Amino acid sequence: MTAVQEMSDSGPAYTRASTGSGEVTQWRTIRAEWVKFRTLWSSVLVMVIAVLGMIGVGLVASYFINADWGHLRARQIARFNPVVTSLDGYNMAQLAIGTLGVLLVTGEYSTGLIRATMAAVPARLPVLWAKLTVYTGITFVLMMVSSFVAFLGGQVLLGSHSTTLDAPGVLRVVVATGVYLTLVGMLGVAFGALIRNTAGGIAALFGVLLVLPAIMEVLPSTWQDVIAKYLPSNAGQAALSVTLDPAMLAPWVGMAVFAVYVVIGMVAAAVLLKRRDV
Amino acid sequence: MIEAQGLTKRYGGKTAVSDLTFDVRPGIVTGFLGPNGAGKSTTMRMIVGLDTPSAGTVTVNGKPYAEHRAPLREVGALLEARSIHTGRSARNHLLALAATTGIPVRRVDEVLELVGLAEVAGKRVRGFSLGMGQRLGIASALLGDPHTLVLDEPVNGLDPEGILWIRTLLRSLAAEGRTVFVSSHLMSEMALTAEQVIIIGKGRLLADVDVSEVITGSSRNVVKVRTPKAAELRELLARPAVTIASSAADRLEVTGLSSDEIGTAALEHGIPVFELTPVLASLEEAFMELTRDSVEFGITAPAMESVESAGGQR
Incomplete structure (x- = not known):
C-alpha cells in the first residue's frame, strides 16, 4: 500500500492515501457519466453518424431534387417541400440517437460495469438522472445545430426551389426536429434502463416508434382516427411538417404528448431501478 | 467490520x-x-x-x-x-x-x-x-x-x-x-x-x-517416525486414542500423540529415533473432520465433499 503505516489512537492504524474528501453528489455523478460518454469510442462514433446522417441525407436529397427538377413527375413536385427535403436525414438520425440512448444503459449491463457504477453510487437514481442529463444535453445541442445546418445547407443546394426560415412554419419544423430527436434519445435511455438488454431495448424502442404506427393500419379507420395521432412517434412528428395535417395533433401539443410518454418511461425506469437487484 | x-x-x-x-x-x-x-x-x-x-x-x-x-x-x-x-x-x-x-x-x-x-x-x-x-x-x-x-x-x-x-x-x-x-x-x-x-x-x-x-487441533495430524526398533516403539505407544500405521519396517505414522510425547517416550525406553516429523493436516482434511464431527454446524457430509471437489476446479 502506498499509505505510510502509522499508529494513532483513533481511527484506522494507517494513514489514508490522498483520495480527497467529500461524498457522492448528483453533480459528481454527472461528471462521471460525461467521462464515460466521451471515453467510449463507440458512443462518439454513433454520435458522429447521427450528425452526418442528419446533415448529409438532407444535403444529398436537396442536391438531386434541384438537379433533377426537370425530370420530376407532377406527383413528386406536388409533394415536394423544401423544409422536409432538407431535413430528410432525421430518420437516420433517430435510429442512431435512439440506439445510442439504449446502449448507454444496456452497455453497462452487458459488460458488467453496472455493478461498479451502482456500487459507487448506491442510491442508483443519480446515475439514471446523470445519464439522462449528459445524453439529453449532447443530443439537444448536436441535433439542434445539425437540424439548422441541414436546413440552411439544403436550401443553398435547392437553389430556386428553396425557402427561408421566415416562411410560415419553417422555423417551427427546424426547431421541432432537434427537439424530437432529443426526446427519441431520452426515450432510448428509458427503454435501456427498463429492459437492460441491448437487443431487447432497441427492438422495443423502434417497435414503439416505427412499428406501432404501421400496426395501427390494420384497425378500422374509425379507430385509427382516434388512436393513431396519440401514438408516440405520430404525436412527436406532428410538428415536423410545414403544412398541418388535420388528422394529427397540433404541432407543439403533439410534441408535449410525446414528452409525456418519455416522462412515463423515465418514471417507470426509475421505479424499477430502485426496486430491482442490479 | x-x-x-x-x-x-x-x-x-x-x-x-x-x-x-x-x-x-x-x-x-x-x-x-x-x-x-x-x-x-x-x-x-x-x-x-x-x-x-x-x-x-x-x-x-x-x-x-x-x-x-x-x-x-x-x-x-x-x-x-x-x-x-x-x-x-x-x-x-x-x-x-x-x-x-x-x-x-x-x-x-x-x-x-x-x-x-x-x-x-x-x-x-x-x-x-x-x-x-x-x-x-x-x-x-x-x-x-x-x-x-x-x-x-x-x-x-x-x-x-x-x-x-x-x-x-x-x-x-x-x-x-x-x-x-x-x-x-x-x-x-x-x-x-x-x-x-x-x-x-x-x-x-x-x-x-x-x-x-x-x-493444529486436527486429529489428522500425523507424526512420522523412523526407528530401527519400530515394533518396540509401536507397542510402547499403543493406547486407545492412538492409531499407528506403518509403511515400512522402520517407519511409523502416529496419530493422536505429539512429537514431544513420542520423543520423550522413546528416550525413556532407550529406543533410538532417527527421524521425528510432525505433519500437519491439510486445511481440507482439517475441515472435513471439523465439520463432520460438529453437530453445531449442522453439516452434512455431501455438502463438504462438494467444497472439496470444488477445490480442484480452476
Whole structure:
C-alpha cells in the first residue's frame, strides 16, 4: 500500500492515501457519466453518424431534387417541400440517437460495469438522472445545430426551389426536429434502463416508434382516427411538417404528448431501478 | 467490520443464501469459502447493496452500505467476473469511478502503479488478459483507499506470480488494520492467505473458524517416525486414542500423540529415533473432520465433499 503505516489512537492504524474528501453528489455523478460518454469510442462514433446522417441525407436529397427538377413527375413536385427535403436525414438520425440512448444503459449491463457504477453510487437514481442529463444535453445541442445546418445547407443546394426560415412554419419544423430527436434519445435511455438488454431495448424502442404506427393500419379507420395521432412517434412528428395535417395533433401539443410518454418511461425506469437487484 | 445478521436471499422459489450470520473483523484476512453456487457472490452483492436481502441485514462499519455518503472511500469491492466496459481504457474506467466521489486524478495513477498496470493504462480493456482484468478490478477496489475490502475470487485468472502478489497485498492491507473479506472456492489458497475462514455450502453457514486452530487441533495430524526398533516403539505407544500405521519396517505414522510425547517416550525406553516429523493436516482434511464431527454446524457430509471437489476446479 502506498499509505505510510502509522499508529494513532483513533481511527484506522494507517494513514489514508490522498483520495480527497467529500461524498457522492448528483453533480459528481454527472461528471462521471460525461467521462464515460466521451471515453467510449463507440458512443462518439454513433454520435458522429447521427450528425452526418442528419446533415448529409438532407444535403444529398436537396442536391438531386434541384438537379433533377426537370425530370420530376407532377406527383413528386406536388409533394415536394423544401423544409422536409432538407431535413430528410432525421430518420437516420433517430435510429442512431435512439440506439445510442439504449446502449448507454444496456452497455453497462452487458459488460458488467453496472455493478461498479451502482456500487459507487448506491442510491442508483443519480446515475439514471446523470445519464439522462449528459445524453439529453449532447443530443439537444448536436441535433439542434445539425437540424439548422441541414436546413440552411439544403436550401443553398435547392437553389430556386428553396425557402427561408421566415416562411410560415419553417422555423417551427427546424426547431421541432432537434427537439424530437432529443426526446427519441431520452426515450432510448428509458427503454435501456427498463429492459437492460441491448437487443431487447432497441427492438422495443423502434417497435414503439416505427412499428406501432404501421400496426395501427390494420384497425378500422374509425379507430385509427382516434388512436393513431396519440401514438408516440405520430404525436412527436406532428410538428415536423410545414403544412398541418388535420388528422394529427397540433404541432407543439403533439410534441408535449410525446414528452409525456418519455416522462412515463423515465418514471417507470426509475421505479424499477430502485426496486430491482442490479 | 462487516456484520451479517440472518442474511437471506431468495430468487423466486430458490434460496441462494439462507440465514447467514457472521462478523468479518478488521486486521485480518477473512476467507469466504464454498463451492461455486454456494451463495458467496450473492452474499457479497448484498454487502455492497447490489442485491436487496429477502430477510436479515448486513452492515459495513455499522451502517448499510447504501447509507455511506462516500461508499468508495468506505468499501472497495471486486465483484464476480469483470465489472468493466471493455471499450474503455483502464485509466478512463478508473477516472469515471473516481469522479463520482471526487477522488483526484493523482490517486487513479497511484493505484494503476500499485497494481502494475501503469504501462497499459491507456489501452482498451478489451485486449487485457484475465489476470490484467483482475488487477484492474483490484485497482478499482483500492481507488478510494477504503478500510474495508470485499473481493470475490480475486485470484481467478492470475498466474502464480500474480497469486503471490495478491496474497502479499491482502495481508499487508489487513496488517494496516483494514477489514479484508475474500472469497474463493480453493481451500488451499485460503489456507495460505486467510486467518479466519467462513465456509458456506448451499447458502448455509457451515463453519466460521480460525484457520491455524483448526489445523493444529486436527486429529489428522500425523507424526512420522523412523526407528530401527519400530515394533518396540509401536507397542510402547499403543493406547486407545492412538492409531499407528506403518509403511515400512522402520517407519511409523502416529496419530493422536505429539512429537514431544513420542520423543520423550522413546528416550525413556532407550529406543533410538532417527527421524521425528510432525505433519500437519491439510486445511481440507482439517475441515472435513471439523465439520463432520460438529453437530453445531449442522453439516452434512455431501455438502463438504462438494467444497472439496470444488477445490480442484480452476
